[in-house]
Every structure is written in C-alpha cells, then in structure tokens.
Amino acid sequence: MPGPDPTRPGVLHLDLDAFFAAVEQRDKPSLRGRPVVVGGVGGRGVVATASYEARRFGIGSAMPTAQARRLCPGAAYLAGRFEAYRRVSAEVMALARELSTLVEPVSLDEAYVDLGARTDGLVPDPETVTRVAERFRADVLARTGLTVSVGAGASKLVAKIASDLRKPDALVVVPPAEQEALLAPLPVRRIPGVGAVSAERLARHGLRTVGDLTRAGETELVRLLGRAHGSSLWALARGIDPRPVVSEREAKSVSAEETFGVDLTGRSELEHRVGQLAGRVTARLRAQGLAGRTVTIKVRRFDFQTLNRSRTLQHATASTREVTRQARELLAGLEVADGVRLLGVGVSGLTEYAQADLLSDTEEGPEDAVADEPGEEAVDELRIEPTEPGWRPGQDVAHDEHGPGWVQGSGAGRVTVRFEGPHTLPGRIRTFAITDPALHPADPPVYQPEPPTTPDPPPSS
Structure with missing residues (x-):
C-alpha cells in the first residue's frame, strides 16, 4: 500500500483529550473542574488517565495510584467504565469515517485518517485540511460533549507530534515545508524508536534535539546507532515517514x-x-x-x-x-x-x-x-480493582427510589452513591448497605448530543 502524499498535510492524528477522565467528568457533574484519576484503585493500581486538573499535581499515566493519592489525596479516584468509553469511541470513530474511507484506530481515543483516500476530489492543502479538521472537532464536541486535539501533516509522525503540541482542544496543521522547523527543537525522545539507551548514547555526542540529528547527518547517525536504526532516525528527524494509514482489517x-x-x-x-x-x-x-x-x-x-x-x-x-x-x-x-x-x-x-x-x-x-x-491498548493500561465486592468507584448504578447515579466509594459493608447524570446539576449523596436490594448496577447514562454542524466544503478547484 502506498504511503501518504509527502507534498500535502493530508494525514490527521485524532487524540481525545484526557479521554477516560473527560468521559467521567461529562457524565458526573460534581466532578467537573475537579481532579479526576481513572485507573486501578487498589494497592497495586496504576493510573490510566488523569484529568488536566489532576495533572497540575504531577499525576500522569502509568504512575502507581498510591503515588497519585499522595500527590493529590483530594482527587476522585475511579475504577473506569469500559462500556461508556467504548460507546463514545464508536461515535468518534464513526465521525472519523465520514472524513475518509481510510481510518486507522490506534486505541479507543486515538486514530489516524488519510484525507488523500477521499473519493470526492478534495485536495488536502493546508487551508482545506484546517476547515475539515475544525468541522470534525466541532462535530465531536456536539455529538459527545468532549474535546479532541488534531494534528495534520504529510506523515503519521508529523501528525502525531502536532496533535500533542497544544493540547488540550487544539488543531495544529503542519505544511510539509515547515515540518523540519517544527521538529528541530524537540527532544530526540519524541522520535519513535529512540529509547532511553539510544537517547543517552546520542546525548554523549551532543545530540539532544531533533535538529541536532539533522545537522549531524546520516553517516554520523549510522556510525553511532548502526545502519538500520541510524538511517531510519535520519529520515524521521526530517519528517520523512512512509508508513501508510491502514484500516482495522489490516x-x-x-x-x-x-x-x-x-x-x-x-x-x-x-x-x-x-x-x-x-x-x-x-x-x-x-x-x-x-x-x-x-x-x-x-x-x-x-x-x-x-x-x-x-x-x-x-x-x-x-x-x-x-x-x-x-x-x-x-x-x-x-x-x-x-x-x-x-x-x-x-x-x-x-x-x-x-x-x-x-x-x-x-x-x-x-x-x-x-x-x-x-x-x-486500553485493556493493557486500565486496571480495574474493586474496593468492595460488587461495587467499584465510578460504577453506574440505579436505585428503585432515587434513580440513576454512580458509586462514590464503598467499604465496611456500605456503599455511597451520588445521584446525578450528564444533563443534571450536581446530585445528592446517599449511603446504603452493599446488599440493599433496591440498588442495582446500571448501564452508562445516555448523553444527548447537539445537532451536527454543516457538511463538508466543496472540493478545492
């Protein structure tokens, strides 16, 4: 399969912002604007996603939950809801497939899109890509209530790096003529395949940024890292990445x-x-x-x-x-x-x-x-560990008298529930015995989307 057109910024990288935590804040009004950490909540748990409010305390993905609790004891620590995340992911991926027939989901919250695979004659020049991507971001917000950061470039490498530059809720389009200047000041670890050992070896020779790599030249990189790794790194440092966008079937x-x-x-x-x-x-x-x-x-x-x-x-x-x-x-x-x-x-x-x-x-x-x-990817990074048999913090529940809500916590034979939903005000709190027959597990609440935005612009002449 041929790679993307290197003369057009036609590859998009879509990345939902703090995805798991954002879904929790959307569905739980009392958590909006508060630090939220999703992941394993037990003694051996690991953070899957931290909201941007939690990141200000130094909490990040793959951090032990015990360490996160020490950094921010007042955050909401939730075990995660796969069904809710899958539902939102499916909605976003469906919108992505309206952009192009060639979509490569990377995980629940990330995907690549090749606009060059469209059949309507659209030319992915920077102005058109900007319009298409902004409309997509607006549609995602209207449909799901979530923000998505989008990077656009002539390759997967540039698109992914661009999507991360101004998160959250940003769009960065990189014309091919500007990609080397964009990459130059970045640390070498931003290049795929450069791990700690390679980065240390490069640093010993004064090569700490991507720009340092391009100035060093291919011969020097091959001498330091070997033929295969050195030549590949030389190409990636200049934004050259021939990998095609592949569909799920591939x-x-x-x-x-x-x-x-x-x-x-x-x-x-x-x-x-x-x-x-x-x-x-x-x-x-x-x-x-x-x-x-x-x-x-x-x-x-x-x-x-x-x-x-x-x-x-x-x-x-x-x-x-x-x-x-x-x-x-x-x-x-x-x-x-x-x-x-x-x-x-x-x-x-x-x-x-x-x-x-x-x-x-x-x-x-x-x-x-x-x-x-x-x-x-999601299964690997989200460890769900119940704190009480049958009840997990963040779990959707319904009570015969009080209606739908979610578990705030449980222990000592009791479970505390806050009754609210994505379209309510912050709700009231009640505590029940964990065996209360009126309290039941429930499906995730339904988010009511806004009307979609206008259709695609006409193809460029």
Missing part, C-alpha cells in the same frame, strides 16, 4: 490483557481467565470479519518476569473454543505456582475468517459466550 494482531489485584496461583482460575480473554479477542475478530493463525499467551510472573508463548495453526480461526484450547495448552507448559500478576491472550497472522468458523461459533457453549472488550 491490523497485525488482536489481543487482550488483564492485570490482577492479587497474584493468581491456581491453575484452574488462570484457565478460566484465559477463556474470558480468548472470548474478548475472538469477539473483536469476528466483529471485524477477521481470523488468525497464531495464538499467543503472555504471562507476567510475581517477580515481573514476562513470558510469551505462541503456536501457529494450519488454518486461521476466530473460534473462541479453538483459541481458548490453544491458549490453555500453551499455559500448561509454564510454571505458574508462584503467582501470576498479568495474563494476556492474542491472535496474529490475520486474514478474512472462514465460513467454517462462523458455523463453529454458533455451537460454542455458555463458557465461550464472552462479551467483547476494548482494544489491547
């Missing part, structure tokens, strides 16, 4: 992971979790009309050692039963008695799935009827 793999609040040691429990993860993966495969030949499991042991095992089949499959069986056999070959803190299942070697798998899945038993879960 994804290389589909996977799901789960991190446990307490290490699991029982093999039967791990096998059960493998079945659940396989169900998530195969549901996503079937939804995209895909199957895969290689089944992989990922096991992170109690001592943080990560083990990966894979098996390639003679035929592609999207059968939950088949993927579960293969993954469990791979698990059987690993020593897990000392404890497992993370478990993952993936399928790669993707292709259009066969009719035989459609039929076989209709015959799978109740154990395999597992609901779909979000993409691998």
Whole structure:
C-alpha cells in the first residue's frame, strides 16, 4: 500500500483529550473542574488517565495510584467504565469515517485518517485540511460533549507530534515545508524508536534535539546507532515517514490483557481467565470479519518476569473454543505456582475468517459466550480493582427510589452513591448497605448530543 502524499498535510492524528477522565467528568457533574484519576484503585493500581486538573499535581499515566493519592489525596479516584468509553469511541470513530474511507484506530481515543483516500476530489492543502479538521472537532464536541486535539501533516509522525503540541482542544496543521522547523527543537525522545539507551548514547555526542540529528547527518547517525536504526532516525528527524494509514482489517494482531489485584496461583482460575480473554479477542475478530493463525499467551510472573508463548495453526480461526484450547495448552507448559500478576491472550497472522468458523461459533457453549472488550491498548493500561465486592468507584448504578447515579466509594459493608447524570446539576449523596436490594448496577447514562454542524466544503478547484 502506498504511503501518504509527502507534498500535502493530508494525514490527521485524532487524540481525545484526557479521554477516560473527560468521559467521567461529562457524565458526573460534581466532578467537573475537579481532579479526576481513572485507573486501578487498589494497592497495586496504576493510573490510566488523569484529568488536566489532576495533572497540575504531577499525576500522569502509568504512575502507581498510591503515588497519585499522595500527590493529590483530594482527587476522585475511579475504577473506569469500559462500556461508556467504548460507546463514545464508536461515535468518534464513526465521525472519523465520514472524513475518509481510510481510518486507522490506534486505541479507543486515538486514530489516524488519510484525507488523500477521499473519493470526492478534495485536495488536502493546508487551508482545506484546517476547515475539515475544525468541522470534525466541532462535530465531536456536539455529538459527545468532549474535546479532541488534531494534528495534520504529510506523515503519521508529523501528525502525531502536532496533535500533542497544544493540547488540550487544539488543531495544529503542519505544511510539509515547515515540518523540519517544527521538529528541530524537540527532544530526540519524541522520535519513535529512540529509547532511553539510544537517547543517552546520542546525548554523549551532543545530540539532544531533533535538529541536532539533522545537522549531524546520516553517516554520523549510522556510525553511532548502526545502519538500520541510524538511517531510519535520519529520515524521521526530517519528517520523512512512509508508513501508510491502514484500516482495522489490516491490523497485525488482536489481543487482550488483564492485570490482577492479587497474584493468581491456581491453575484452574488462570484457565478460566484465559477463556474470558480468548472470548474478548475472538469477539473483536469476528466483529471485524477477521481470523488468525497464531495464538499467543503472555504471562507476567510475581517477580515481573514476562513470558510469551505462541503456536501457529494450519488454518486461521476466530473460534473462541479453538483459541481458548490453544491458549490453555500453551499455559500448561509454564510454571505458574508462584503467582501470576498479568495474563494476556492474542491472535496474529490475520486474514478474512472462514465460513467454517462462523458455523463453529454458533455451537460454542455458555463458557465461550464472552462479551467483547476494548482494544489491547486500553485493556493493557486500565486496571480495574474493586474496593468492595460488587461495587467499584465510578460504577453506574440505579436505585428503585432515587434513580440513576454512580458509586462514590464503598467499604465496611456500605456503599455511597451520588445521584446525578450528564444533563443534571450536581446530585445528592446517599449511603446504603452493599446488599440493599433496591440498588442495582446500571448501564452508562445516555448523553444527548447537539445537532451536527454543516457538511463538508466543496472540493478545492
């Protein structure tokens, strides 16, 4: 597949601002303007997303939740609501597909769009791209109540860097003639593939910014980093990134992971979790009309050692039963008695799935009827750890007398609920026994969107 047109800023990178936290603030009026942290809420939890109010305290993604609590004890710490995030993500991705037939979702809150794939004759010059992107941002706000930052450039690299320059709620369009000047002052770590070791080696030779790399030249970078890495870095430093925008159908793999609040040691429990993860993966495969030949499991042991095992089949499959069986056999070959803190299942070697798998899945038993879960990026970064059996902070609930609300916290046999929604004023608080029969889990509240904006402009002449 050819890459984007290097003479036009036709690649967009869409990035919803503080996505998980923004959805929580939208649906919970009492949290608007307050620090909100979404992620694992238990002792081993990790921050998935922090609102911009929380970031002012130094809280960021991948930080241990315990550390975040020390930095900002007054923040709202929520376990996260996959269903709500999936719903919003689907709405945004649908709007993105109105921009072009070529959309590459990266995670629930990020995607690339190639405007050059449009069939209406639109020319992605800077002025037209600006109009299209601003209209898209307005549509996202009207439809979901959330802001999205957009970067536009002649490549994925430039578009992604641009989307992050003025967050939140910003648009940055980089004409190809300006991309080297944009990149020059940035630290070398902003270039994909430059990790801590490479950055330290470059710094020892006085190469700390992207501009330093371009001035050093390809020969010097090859000498320092080797032929493949040095030549690639030389191209990226000048904004040259030939990677095409690929649709979901061309994804290389589909996977799901789960991190446990307490290490699991029982093999039967791990096998059960493998079945659940396989169900998530195969549901996503079937939804995209895909199957895969290689089944992989990922096991992170109690001592943080990560083990990966894979098996390639003679035929592609999207059968939950088949993927579960293969993954469990791979698990059987690993020593897990000392404890497992993370478990993952993936399928790669993707292709259009066969009719035989459609039929076989209709015959799978109740154990395999597992609901779909979000993409691998979201599953990997959002650890959900209940604080009380059955109730999680942030969880949607409904009470027979008081109506819909959400769990503020629970403990000592009690659960505290605030009754409010996305279109109400901050609501009242009530506390109940965790076994109160009038209190039930509920679906996420429905956000009522505003009318869409005007249609696309006519193609440039």
